[in-house]
Amino acid sequence: MSLDVIYCEKSKHFRDFLNVPFILHKQDQNWVPPLQIVTKRILNKKNPFYKNAKISLWVAYKDNAPVGRIACIINQTHNNYYEENIAFWGFFESEENNEVTTALFKKIEEWALTHKISTIRGPMNPSINYECGLQISAFDTQPFFMMPQNPEYYRSLIENQGYKKIQDLQAWSINVDQAKIEPKKLRTLQAVQKKYDIQIRLVNKKYLANEIKLISKIYNDAWCDNWGYLPLDLDEFNYLISDLKPIIDPNLVYIAEIAGEPCGFSVGIPNLNQILLTNRNGKLLTFNLLNLIWQIKVKKSINQFRIPLLGVSKKYKHLPIGALLYYEYIKRITPQAQFFGAECSWILENNHAMQAGLRLVNATHYKTYRVYEKKF
Incomplete structure (x- = not known):
């Protein structure tokens, strides 16, 4: 088995980045497919968010088939406002495989270090003013519009990478x-x-x-x-x-x-x-x-x-x-x-x-x- 994590430079890689959730979750009846045009619009460099932010996108391939993705974001607006130097991760998707998740997080942590950053927080897609947070309960329910969704196994994948809780966000019905x-x-x-x-x-x-x-x-x-x-x-x-x-x-x-x-x-x-x-x-x-x-x-x-x-x-x-x-x-x-x-x-x-x-x-x-x- 070959496992590669590729930086999204080519249009093919970007298409794969968009398609990963459809590959992984299409059989989940509670999964609501995101509109790809909305994801593209969020990631588009014309989005005013990127006036003060940069983002790197990565796709994991197992035997040349896309099986995961992640983004790393440096939000200078946040860093200036809070007088700190951190990065954020987001848009995470992975099959139930610690090896894939480890490879994805290794890439973004290395990328953060090249920018002299050694703290990463997430998920933010791509900031707190968009979708954020990892779902950790109520997996038998469908998400409401513009709220994140993920399988239950994501929690262990993330925590196995050494990430610790910093804040919980609640949904009330x-x-x-x-x-x-x-x-x-x-x-x-x-x-x-x-x-x-x-x-x-x-x-x-x-x-x-x-x-x-x-x-x-x-x-x-x-x-x-x-x-x-x-x-x-x-x-x-x-x-x-x-x-x-x-x-x-x-x-x-x-x-x-x-x-x-x-x-x-x-x-x-x-x-x-x-x-x-x-x-x-x-x-x-x-x-x-x-x-x-x-x-x-x-x-x-x-x-x-x-x-x-x-x-x-x-x-x-x-x-x-x-x-x-x-x-x-x-x-x-x-x-x-x-x-x-x-x-x-x-x-x-x-x-x-x-x-x-x-x-x-x-x-x-x-x-x-x-x-x-x-x-x-």
Whole structure:
């Protein structure tokens, strides 16, 4: 048996990099094939992320057949912000084989050392503002849109390389049978809302550019003390959501205001994975954008949504604005509504305020993702 790990310089190697997950996971019925056009867009050097970052892509071949892949990322924005010198790994895939995994991690650790870096953290695909974390529980469930997924054996492969937990990320579930607030707690919540003149409004899609600026401003204020936080670059944010604009449901994006002053926001997105599950080759040609929009807007094939972003300005952290935003969502999770369930993800394991707001609306923590680190 020959085992080679090749740096992606040629288009053939890049195609193999994209195809590895399809080779490894096509028989897994819970696996949702990623849209290759989205992966290409994330890795494209035109992505504003790469203004301050570099990435190396590697593919493992066993007897000339692709059996694994990995990326190593140097994110200078992170290193400058935290005044440290680390690299990140991501986009990891491997057959259940320690030898393949060892060969992949050996390559990225050597590459990091050539840049005078001896600490690597991950998975980040390619940063904390994208998909991140290794799934370590709830393997009998399907991932929600823009959340990572992996087989159960990945955990032992990673830990066998000497990588240790640095942070856990949580996914919380709300379904039609749970979506409620106890009457006494609801009265208290509504009393606080009235006392401080807290209003929750829908995002104004007509002025979406201005609303995005407003959301990014609140986000940077609300999240800046959170583990792993990176300032949200507006160009990068616009680049990321440009493909999502056709499927954004304005009824799932909220702005919170106190006496007219914006103080919080939340973003919900339809769980596109309910449709993408059937698109087994990950190519948009066989599952075009117009069909996606028709499935979402007309046929209403999607009855779940995900809340990837929610933030409250530090000035108002003492008020239950997060709970009020979650309450707006559970109003939409009823037997009569389009949506029957939602996932709130991800939530830091030490973000107790956010967890309290989720418990208030009867959400449950059902899935965990782990971020690892190794010093060598």
